[in-house]
Amino acid sequence: MSVIDQKKILRKEMLLKRSKLLNPEKKKYDEWVCHSLWNSIKTHQSKKVHCYLPMGSEIDITPLIDKMLTHGITVVTPKTLPKRRLQHLVLASLNQLEKGVFGTSYPANATEYFGSYDLIIVPGLSFNKANYRLGYGGGYYDNFMEQHSNSKKIGICYPFQIVEKIPLETHDLQLDEILVNSEFLEL
Secondary structure (H helix, E strand, O other): OOOHHHHHHHHHHHHHHHHOHHHHHHHHHHHHHHHHHHHHHHHHOOOOOOEEOOOOOOOOOOOHHHHHHHHHOEEEEEEEOOOOOEEEEOOOOOOEEEEEEOOOOOOOOOOOOOOOOOOOEOOEEOOOOEEEEEOOOOOOOHHHHHHHOOOEEEOOOOOEEEEEOOOOOOOOOOEEEEEEOOOOOOO
């Protein structure tokens, strides 16, 4: 079976598992992720953070985003463009969002950001212990992260999203860290 086919099967499996999460457990885990990321941001004195705006059953980091905005941290979020490109927009408020492609959201009337980042919070469908990730298949984050090799990159996921082996291609990039808490085994 080809790497591409292996990735398709793993994506489908993880999307299904994530969609079956029960809300009380999901909410508790999402809160743990936000708290842990906030501690990392404070410890490393991160002033410019790139993060996703959650969609579907992704880890809800909106409380963290709100906290970063309240504390004057520059928050930059992606807007998906054609040809596997992202436009990076400064987020001023979670109340001023527009709907994008693939169920995404992005800041309305936002300023484009071209600078560097202290931290990039990376979503994904699956991760392994060697800090590789499986995304949604567009290559958007791999292209973006390649341009920001000096930024700390943390992937976030639920415990079941950690697998022994991620099918890899040459363009797949390794993250600095995967934030996961296996104590939440009921997820």
